[in-house]
Amino acid sequence: MNSNLSRRDMLRLVGVGAGALGLGGLAACAPSADGPEEDKATSATDFSFASWSLADNASKAKIEQLMSGYGSKAGVTVKGLPLAYNNYLNQLTLQVRGGQFTGAAQMDIAWLAGLAALGKLRDLGDVAKNAGYTEAALSSGQVEGKQVGLPWTTAAIGLIANRDLMQKAGITSAPTTIADFETALRALKGTGVIPYAASTKVAQLKDILIWMQTFGSPLLEGDKVTVGDDASIEAVTWYKKLYDEKLIAPDVERVDARTLFAQGKTAMYDDAIVGRDFVVKGSPDKSIADKLDPIARPVKNAGDKPRAVQWGHAVVVVEGEGANTATDFAKWLTSDEQTVLGYFKDLSLPPTTTAALASEQVKTDAFTSQFSERITATATPNPFWKYPQYAQMETAISEHVQAVLVGKSKPADAMREAGQAVQALIK
Amino acid sequence: MSTKTARPGTTGRVPASRPAGDRPPRRLGDGAFAALLMLPGLAMLAAIVVYPLVASMVTAFFEQSLVEPGRRFVGLQNITELLGGDFWRLLWQTLVFTVGATIAPFLVGLALALALNTRIRGRAALRGLLLIPWLVPSVVVSFLWMWIFNANYGLANGALEALGLIDSPQAWLAGSGTAMTAVIVAKTWASFPWIMVMLLAGLQTVPVELHEAAETDGAGAVQRFFAVTLPHLRGIIGIVLLLEQIWNFQHFDLIYVMTGGGPAGATETFATAVYETAFQGFDLGRAGALGLLWMVLLLVMVAIYVRRSEREGQL
Numbered sequence: 001m002n003s004n005l006s007r008r009d010m011l012r013l014v015g016v017g018a019g020a021l022g023l024g025g026l027a028a029c030a031p032s033a034d035g036p037e038e039d040k041a042t043s044a045t046d047f048s049f050a051s052w053s054l055a056d057n058a059s060k061a062k063i064e065q066l067m068s069g070y071g072s073k074a075g076v077t078v079k080g081l082p083l084a085y086n087n088y089l090n091q092l093t094l095q096v097r098g099g100q101f102t103g104a105a106q107m108d109i110a111w112l113a114g115l116a117a118l119g120k121l122r123d124l125g126d127v128a129k130n131a132g133y134t135e136a137a138l139s140s141g142q143v144e145g146k147q148v149g150l151p152w153t154t155a156a157i158g159l160i161a162n163r164d165l166m167q168k169a170g171i172t173s174a175p176t177t178i179a180d181f182e183t184a185l186r187a188l189k190g191t192g193v194i195p196y197a198a199s200t201k202v203a204q205l206k207d208i209l210i211w212m213q214t215f216g217s218p219l220l221e222g223d224k225v226t227v228g229d230d231a232s233i234e235a236v237t238w239y240k241k242l243y244d245e246k247l248i249a250p251d252v253e254r255v256d257a258r259t260l261f262a263q264g265k266t267a268m269y270d271d272a273i274v275g276r277d278f279v280v281k282g283s284p285d286k287s288i289a290d291k292l293d294p295i296a297r298p299v300k301n302a303g304d305k306p307r308a309v310q311w312g313h314a315v316v317v318v319e320g321e322g323a324n325t326a327t328d329f330a331k332w333l334t335s336d337e338q339t340v341l342g343y344f345k346d347l348s349l350p351p352t353t354t355a356a357l358a359s360e361q362v363k364t365d366a367f368t369s370q371f372s373e374r375i376t377a378t379a380t381p382n383p384f385w386k387y388p389q390y391a392q393m394e395t396a397i398s399e400h401v402q403a404v405l406v407g408k409s410k411p412a413d414a415m416r417e418a419g420q421a422v423q424a425l426i427k
Numbered sequence: 428m429s430t431k432t433a434r435p436g437t438t439g440r441v442p443a444s445r446p447a448g449d450r451p452p453r454r455l456g457d458g459a460f461a462a463l464l465m466l467p468g469l470a471m472l473a474a475i476v477v478y479p480l481v482a483s484m485v486t487a488f489f490e491q492s493l494v495e496p497g498r499r500f501v502g503l504q505n506i507t508e509l510l511g512g513d514f515w516r517l518l519w520q521t522l523v524f525t526v527g528a529t530i531a532p533f534l535v536g537l538a539l540a541l542a543l544n545t546r547i548r549g550r551a552a553l554r555g556l557l558l559i560p561w562l563v564p565s566v567v568v569s570f571l572w573m574w575i576f577n578a579n580y581g582l583a584n585g586a587l588e589a590l591g592l593i594d595s596p597q598a599w600l601a602g603s604g605t606a607m608t609a610v611i612v613a614k615t616w617a618s619f620p621w622i623m624v625m626l627l628a629g630l631q632t633v634p635v636e637l638h639e640a641a642e643t644d645g646a647g648a649v650q651r652f653f654a655v656t657l658p659h660l661r662g663i664i665g666i667v668l669l670l671e672q673i674w675n676f677q678h679f680d681l682i683y684v685m686t687g688g689g690p691a692g693a694t695e696t697f698a699t700a701v702y703e704t705a706f707q708g709f710d711l712g713r714a715g716a717l718g719l720l721w722m723v724l725l726l727v728m729v730a731i732y733v734r735r736s737e738r739e740g741q742l
Contacts (some may be wrong), residue, residue, distance in 0.1 A: 090706045093494060117494050194579065200601065202689055250598035251578035260579060388494060392708050403691035406603045 028254040046077045047103035047322025048327070053347075054082035058278050062346045066339065070329050076331065079103075080158045087228075088328060089391055096120055101318025106328050107149055107228055109140045110385050116143040117388035122317040123152055127327055131335040137352035141314040143169045143386070149314025150334045151352040153343075155273040156308040157210070158375030163293040165267040174295035177367075178238070181298040185247040188267045195256035197266035198239070198248040200405055205398035207270050209382060211235045215300055220383040223426055227279040227397060228419030234409040236404055243405050262288065270419070272311040273371050278347045292373040296378070308379040313349075386398055389425040461588040484722075486715030493709035498502055505716035513700070520607070521696040523706060524682070525675040525741050526610040528618065529668060532610075534613060536622030541652075543623070554627075561620035569684035572613035603693040606686050610694050614681055629663040630656065669732045676725060697721040 016151060049067055053206055054060040060082070067078040082099070089111045095101035096118055107115060115121060125147040140404055142148035161174070169188045175181040175214045188195035199207045212219060215238070217231035226232070242248045252260070257269035262283035269275075273294075280289045298307040315330040317323055333339060340351035341361055350356055364367060384393045400418035403409035409417075455463075487505055490499035545552055560568070575582045578598035581705055587593045599609040641651045659666075665738075679698035682688065688695035688703060697717065705714035 068716060090709075094706065097493065114494060119496075201580075202687060249579050250601035256577075256579065265579070388710075395707055399689075399691065404689045406601065406693070408603055408691045408693075 001092075041381070044074045044076045044325045044328070045081065045322045046325040047329070048079045048081050048101060049103060050083060050095075050101065051079040051104035052083055052085040052088045053081045053106060055084045055406060056278075058281050059347055062343065066333060066343070069313065070332055073332075074325060074328070076325055082106075091119065096318050102318045103322050104326040104333075105388075106152070106317050107316050107319060108315055109149070109151075109154070109310065109315050110390060111148040112141065112314065112316070112387055112392055113143045114388045115316065116148045118145070121148045121317050122319050122323060122327060123147060124317065124327065124330070124340075127331050131331060132353040132355055133335065133366075134302045134352060134354055134357065137312075140310065140312045140381070147322075149316045150330050152315050152334045153274075153349040154310065154312035154352055154376075155350055155371065156376040156379035157207070157247070157270055157272045157311045158308050158371065158379075159268055159295045160261070160271050160275060160407070161260065161268045161293045161295050162266075162289045165191065165264065166293070167292075173319065174293070175298050176296070176301050178298050180301055180388075182247070184243075185268075189245075189247060191267075193264070194249045194266040195247045195259060195268065197241070197252050197260045197269040199253055199257065199270065200243065200248060200250050200402070201253040202395065202402050203255075204253040205401050206382075206394045207240060207402050208236065209384075209394075209397065210307050210309045211239060211298065214297060214304075218383070225419050225423040225426065227422055228416040232419075233331070233411050233415045236401055236415055239401070240391065240404050252318065264288075273376075274347065274349055276367055277346075281390055289367075292367055294374050295365065296374045306374075306378050307410060308375045310379045310381045384422070387426060392425055393422045396425070398405075399400055430649055473582045482597075484719050486711050487719045489712050491711040491715075493705065493711055498712070501712065505712045506652055506720065509713070509716050510722065514717075516692070517695060517700050517717075518695055520692075521676060521698075523607060524611065524614075524678070524694070524696055527607070528614040528675045528678070529671040531611060531615040532618035532622050532670065533664075533668060535619040537626055539619065539623045540626035540630055541656075544628055554650065555663075558620045559621060560616050561618075562619070565680045566618065566684055568617045569615060569681045572609070572616070572681075573600065573685045576613075577608045600686055601690050603690055606690055606694045610682055613685060614675070614678070617681065618671065622671065625663060625667050626660065629660045633659045666732075666733055669728070669735060673725065673728050673732060676728060677721075697724075 051143065052065055053063045064080065066293045070076075071078045071341050081095075089108075092101065092105060095113060096115065105115075123146055124141075128141070128147050128150060131150070137151035137154045138147065140154050141147055141151045164183070165188065166172075169184070170192045171184045171187060184368055201203050204390075209219060211230040212227070212235040214258065215231040217229050218221060218226050219232075220226060236354050238247070243250070249260075249266075254271065256269065257266065258275055259427070260266040261269050261275075262279045262287060264283075270302075273344045276289070276292055279292065285291075295320035297308060299306055317326045317330055335353050337353070337359075338355050340353065340356045341359060343349055344351055344362060348365075348368065350362065350372070356375040358361060383388075387393065397418045399422070400409065400414040404414045486498075487500060488500060489498040490501045490505075539557060543550055543557075547553070564573075574580075574597040578584070578596055578601055581596075581599070584593065584596040584598060588596070597605065599605045603698040637655045637659075638651055640656050646654060677703065678696070679696055682694055682696060683699050683702065688699040698721075701714050701717050701721065704717060706712050709715075
């Protein structure tokens with residue numbers, strides 16, 4: 001190769017390089033079509049699957065097995081995109097908005113409105129028909145009547161207690177009122193454990209919302225935010241009291257709570273049904289599964305209906321390359337009986353189809369039955385979920401509650417400001 | 428560059444004949460040629476630095492969401508709202524972090540550099556070992572210190588309780604009075620090796636004769652440090668402190684991973700606030716305004732650095 005290049009040669013090369021760069025830039029800047037790009041392929045094509053379960057050690061292997069199982073069946077490659085739960089929504093939003101992600105994605109039912117607002121989710125209404133989902137499950141995947149997600153698992157978030165630790169503290173039955181609950185927490189504190197590993201970090205302080213509802217705040221009436229009303233202030237004042245009395249602990253979010261519970265260092269914490277798998281796999285106590293006791297959330301006044309917030313995962317399909325195959329994958333993943341029962345067996349996540357729910361395997365699972373009876377039975381969706389700005393609303397409330405916990409703000413001031421901040425997000 | 432040398436790839440001879448009417452090839456000056464060579468690099472710079480920078484500055488004048496289409500021109504509204512709101516709190520907290528995370532590692536680095544500049548045993552091994560914190564990725568450092576400072580199972584509480592210094596576990600990262608200190612401690616651990624190496628390099632250029640002469644004149648170790656060592660290190664200390672300040676002023680990962688800017692915004696700095704506003708709050712206009720104000724402050728620091736570097740002849 002002759003390395004003696006003349007200036008003229010160099011200029012030619014610069015010209016070619018600049019031209020290539022320009023063409024590349026133009027290609028990158030080219031406007032996309034008005035609507036989402038359709039997947040024109042009639043045969044199966046490779047696609048991506050975004051999932052926070054892929055980023056969790058407890059569930060990663062199972063999800064990978066499901067992906068490869070479908071891949072072998074359909075003759076395609078399912079490329080996993082693992083994203084941690086706490087950053088999942090904003091990372092996925094950025095990728096979908098920038099056109100960098102197409103395919104299927106696991107979604108918390110709380111986030112559906114936010115992602116749907118981008119206008120890139122496929123309407124799965126026709127796919128959901130005759131797939132055997134229960135009506136309640138189907139509604140968890142809808143935004144303004146449009147089926148944007150296929151329900152994968154549905155249940156609720158509730159209190160899970162360690163039966164052994166409760167008995168050691170002399171608590172023989174689950175507390176049913178707030179007053180009983182406080183008494184139980186004080187008894188537990190005397191045994192040297194963290195009585196209740198409630199969320200105190202912003203990432204999961206959304207759990208306070210269900211306590212606000214327990215104290216009687218509707219959170220939302222029409223489009224009017226009621227955070228800041230007497231009930232919400234009372235709830236936060238009570239939470240602060242638990243914090244100051246060390247009945248709940250600082251520096252705790254869901255992952256910390258699960259770890260503390262698995263190690264027998266706390267007697268109670270809030271979790272979805274999925275928590276059982278994390279706790280059992282992460283505990284040095286081989287018999288911890290037998291000690292798990294899902295309990296109904298205490299009520300303010302005896303006779304009130306216990307509150308619980310719905311919880312669930314759906315699978316959405318982002319339009320674009322591979323979307324048709326991703327749709328087929330989403331349906332298979334969430335409704336194929338053998339697949340969903342295998343998922344239930346390995347990760348304890350209840351299925352969403354009538355046939356699978358009626359199977360012996362699900363009906364005879366004691367923890368699932370108890371969780372369904374005591375917690376899921378009275379669960380309702382969070383009223384803020386319908387807004388695309390839900391994530392910001394949740395953060396605004398959580399930050400104000402945290403300010404109360406660390407003594408930087410008074411409950412009444414904080415809740416009034418939180419209510420105003422959330423109201424401002426509703427347009 | 429010599430203009431008499433034949434250009435590579437040519438014979439250096441003038442063509443014997445040229446068809447009538449043909450103009451001789453236009454000669455390109457060295458400056459223009461150099462500019463053309465830089466063109467691809469400049470184009471890349473424009474695409475990946477200048478364009479995003481300008482675009483985000485322009486965003487500061489719009490109301491724009493990350494998830495909703497369209498945007499609305501609002502003039503200086505985003506900036507005036509910030510100046511009348513969170514800006515001063517963020518500036519103060521950013522300055523607290525910047526000064527703390529600059530001074531603390533500097534003092535640790537200086538002390539260790541002085542120690543390693545003496546003839547202690549195992550000096551070479553210690554120099555290597557003390558560099559380890561600097562080699563650990565920042566996110567790993569963040570998780571490490573997050574676990575050390577955890578209120579419920581952290582090493583710090585265990586150690587301090589064992590030593591009898593505290594009675595019960597402290598919520599280092601969840602207390603608004605302790606969270607910033609905890610973050611600065613973690614940053615100090617990550618930063619001191621670099622400062623130590625820089626200062627050690629400077630210390631090794633201090634002429635031994637000066638110390639010997641001062642010692643002959645009766646100067647003790649402390650006097651020699653202030654009269655000989657410190658003046659000699661003045662230039663490098665200035666640059667190290669200024670660079671650390673600039674880096675800390677824009678530091679993000681350690682704060683974000685350890686506290687997320689909390690509790691209740693107690694460790695929130697410009698860097699974490701811009702991220703939170705844009706990618707959690709989805710408010711691009713406000714994030715752009717915050718970034719614009721932050722950049723102006725950063726440019727002042729960079730200008731000082733450039734002037735100082737020129738004065739020290741290090742550019």
